[in-house]
Every structure is written in structure tokens, then in C-alpha cells.
Amino acid sequence: MMSISQEVFDRIPTSVIVVDSKRRVLQANRSARELIGEAAIGRDLALSLRHPNILDGLDRVLGGAPEADGEITLPVPVPRNLSFRIERLNITSVDDDAVATLVIDDITSARKAEQMRTDFVANVSHELRSPLTALIGFIETLRGPASDDIEARARFLNIMHRESQRMARLIDDLLSLTRVEINEHVPPRQTVDVQRSVNNVLEALGPQANKNNIAFKVTSVPDLPKAIGDSDQLHQVFRNLIENAIKYGGNDKSIDISFNRVERIPGTSRPGISITISDHGPGIPKELIPRLTERFFRVDDARSNNSESGIGSTGLGLAIVKHIISRHRGHLSAQSVLGQGSSFSVFLPTDIVPRTEHL
Ligand SMILES: Nc1ncnc2c1ncn2[C@@H]1O[C@H](COP(=O)(O)OP(=O)(O)OP(=O)(O)O)[C@@H](O)[C@H]1O
Numbered sequence: 001m002m003s004i005s006q007e008v009f010d011r012i013p014t015s016v017i018v019v020d021s022k023r024r025v026l027q028a029n030r031s032a033r034e035l036i037g038e039a040a041i042g043r044d045l046a047l048s049l050r051h052p053n054i055l056d057g058l059d060r061v062l063g064g065a066p067e068a069d070g071e072i073t074l075p076v077p078v079p080r081n082l083s084f085r086i087e088r089l090n091i092t093s094v095d096d097d098a099v100a101t102l103v104i105d106d107i108t109s110a111r112k113a114e115q116m117r118t119d120f121v122a123n124v125s126h127e128l129r130s131p132l133t134a135l136i137g138f139i140e141t142l143r144g145p146a147s148d149d150i151e152a153r154a155r156f157l158n159i160m161h162r163e164s165q166r167m168a169r170l171i172d173d174l175l176s177l178t179r180v181e182i183n184e185h186v187p188p189r190q191t192v193d194v195q196r197s198v199n200n201v202l203e204a205l206g207p208q209a210n211k212n213n214i215a216f217k218v219t220s221v222p223d224l225p226k227a228i229g230d231s232d233q234l235h236q237v238f239r240n241l242i243e244n245a246i247k248y249g250g251n252d253k254s255i256d257i258s259f260n261r262v263e264r265i266p267g268t269s270r271p272g273i274s275i276t277i278s279d280h281g282p283g284i285p286k287e288l289i290p291r292l293t294e295r296f297f298r299v300d301d302a303r304s305n306n307s308e309s310g311i312g313s314t315g316l317g318l319a320i321v322k323h324i325i326s327r328h329r330g331h332l333s334a335q336s337v338l339g340q341g342s343s344f345s346v347f348l349p350t351d352i353v354p355r356t357e358h359l
């Protein structure tokens with residue numbers, strides 16, 4: 001330890017602590033001092049790091065064991081997962097008090113990523129499981145008790161059709177999300193007339209809007225520049241947002257769509273355009289807005305699943321929207337006032353993203 005300077009020692013991002021035979025801290029690099037505090041130097045480590053697993057391991061090594069390791073969770077100030085490893089030093093010089101090293105790594109982000117992966121798989125399985133269970137149930141009923149009941153058969157087949165469509169949609173959306181993610185690091189380079197793209201969406205969703213007595217009000221500034229984008233993906237973005245406004249914005253109301261130029265896309269220094277889609281529905285509680293783009297997140301399960309479309313919702317729409325916009329190096333913002341409505345704005349660049357964007 002003495003052969004490397006304190007400065008080099010301090011640059012190691014892992015926390016390294018050297019203790020003597022009485023568990024006193026002889027040396028600690030910067031990362032370790034952030035963990036146990038400057039005042040810990042020269043004192044028993046138990047005064048600054050009280051976790052029983054670490055202290056037990058340390059006592060075992062100080063008592064003669066060659067090594068000990070493990071994982072701990074520190075609950076405050078923010079929960080952190082740490083892995084630690086304690087090893088005896090092979091000290092030959094008599095006047096050196098150093099007996100063991102304690103090396104601690106912060107593995108919080110790795111654990112978080114694992115947790116997210118596990119949650120994701122659990123969510124997908126759950127989402128596929130519910131329509132599948134319904135299908136299996138109806139197949140059994142049709143083979144058994146309802147085999148001669150023509151009326152029940154027609155009704156069950158209808159439900160089965162809907163449930164299987166729901167599964168197909170879920171799989172399509174998941175694949176679509178994966179495709180977007182794979183390309184997310186490559187910004188698109190085509191130019192897209194977003195007004196035309198939105199008009200195509202409005203035409204396609206017209207019947208659904210008419211049925212619910214919803215009127216579209218579109219406003220724009222003159223000579224709106226084209227966006228740099230991928231027209232199929234932007235179509236998907238507008239379709240998702242306008243479909244949400246129809247589904248959750250309530251009947252007999254208007255949906256307002258406005259196009260604008262912006263000097264800067266939020267979070268960047270680049271100019272662009274914005275497309276804002278506002279509804280006059282019940283709105284979304286403020287604390288849930290940041291969660292809207294999470295996969296499978298729905299504000300109100302019952303409302304989402306009983307929607308007019310018949311095949312319910314997958315909760316993937318806004319997750320796809322977010323990834324597409326991120327690929328475009330654009331920005332998505334959402335605002336809502338309970339009882340008054342929700343408003344989603346998409347910001348898109350109007351000039352080619354420089355290749356040196358990361359510099
Ligand atoms: N305009 C809106 N007004 C109120 N709530 C909304 C609005 N847009 C989205 N939400 C809420 O956000 C949730 C997530 O929306 P998202 O588009 O990601 O999924 P979805 O609409 O449930 O499913 P999908 O888009 O796959 O049909 C919705 O379930 C709904 O609860």
C-alpha cells in the first residue's frame with residue numbers, strides 16, 4: 001500500500017479501506033472516506049460502518065481466516081447495494097500494522113437493472129397469461145357444457161376472438177418496442193411533413209372519433225418546416241397520442257392539435273418544431289405523469305381495459321412513443337390538470353443531427 005501514492009489510491013472508484021489487527025482504519029481512499037466519513041481514520045471501523053455482515057467478516061479475517069465476502073444493503077440516505085471483500089495482507093515487515101483490506105463496490109445500478117429485467121419478464125408473462133387463461137376457459141366450456149348451445153357459442157367465440165387479438169397486439173407492440181430500441185442510437189435522416197403525417201392519422205381515426213362525437217381542431221403557424229425523422233415511426237407516435245386522446249379524453253369534446261416552431265428543443269440547443277395534442281378529459285394525477293412512459297403502466301386499469309376499441313390496451317403505447325422520440329433526439333412532455341384535460345407535446349429537430357452529437 002505504501003508503494004502507491006495517496007493520489008493514485010484516491011482515484012480508484014472502488015472503496016478501499018486498510019485496517020490493523022484491532023480493526024482500526026489505517027488508510028481509506030476517497031471513495032471509502034465518502035462512505036465512512038473523514039473522522040473514521042484512526043478509529044475502530046465499527047464506529048463508522050456498523051453493518052454486522054461486514055464486521056463479522058472482518059473479525060473472522062482478523063482472527064486468521066484468509067478472506068470473507070458478501071453483499072449488504074444500506075437503507076439510508078438512499079437504498080444502496082454494496083458488495084464487499086475482505087482479505088488478509090501478506091505483510092512481512094514487522095513495523096507495518098496493516099493486517100487486512102476491505103474493498104467495497106457499489107452495485108446498486110447493476111441490481112436495479114436486474115430487477116427491472118425480472119419485473120419486465122414478470123409483467124409480460126402476466127399480460128399474456130390473462131387473455132390465455134380466458135381462451136383456455138372458453139375452449140373448455142365450448143367442448144363441454146356449452147357444446148350444444150348455439151347462442152353461447154357465438155358469444156364465446158366473440159370473446160375468444162377479442163382475447164386472441166389482444167395477445168397478438170401485445171406481441172406486435174413488444175416487437176415494435178424492441179425494433180425501436182435496437183435502432184435508437186441511429187437518428188433518422190429523412191425529412192417528414194408532420195402535418196401530412198398527422199392528417200393521415202386523423203383520417204384513419206376519423207370513424208372512431210365520429211362514433212364518440214369528438215371533433216379535431218387543428219392550428220398551425222405558416223410555413224412550418226419539415227422535421228428530420230422516420231415517417232413510419234412518427235406516424236406511430238401521432239397515432240398513439242391521438243388514439244389516447246380519443247380513448248381517455250371523453251366523448252362529445254374536442255381534441256386540439258397545434259403545430260409550432262420552437263427555437264430550442266428542451267434539453268438541447270437545436271431548433272425544431274412542436275406538435276401538441278390536447279384533450280379535455282378527466283386528466284392524469286400529477287404524480288403519475290412521470291410514470292406514463294413505463295412499460296405496461298396504466299393510470300386506471302379498468303378504464304384502459306374497458307375501452308371502446310374492444311381489445312383494451314397494452315400500456316405500451318407511450319413507452320413506444322418515448323423510445324421513438326428519443327431516437328429522433330426530440331423531446332416528449334406531458335401536462336395535465338385534473339378535471340380539465342391532458343396535453344402531450346412532441347418536439348422534433350428540423351436539422352440533421354450532427355454525427356458528433358456525443359462530443
Ligand atoms: N390523454 C390521456 N388522458 C388520460 N389518461 C391518459 C391519456 N393518455 C394516456 N393516459 C393513461 O396512460 C396510460 C398509458 O398509456 P399508453 O398509451 O402507454 O397505454 P394504453 O393506451 O393503456 O395502451 P395502448 O396504447 O397500447 O393501447 C393509459 O392506460 C391511460 O391510463
Ligand SMILES: [Mg+2]
Pocket residue numbers: 240243244313317318
Ligand atoms: Mg395508448
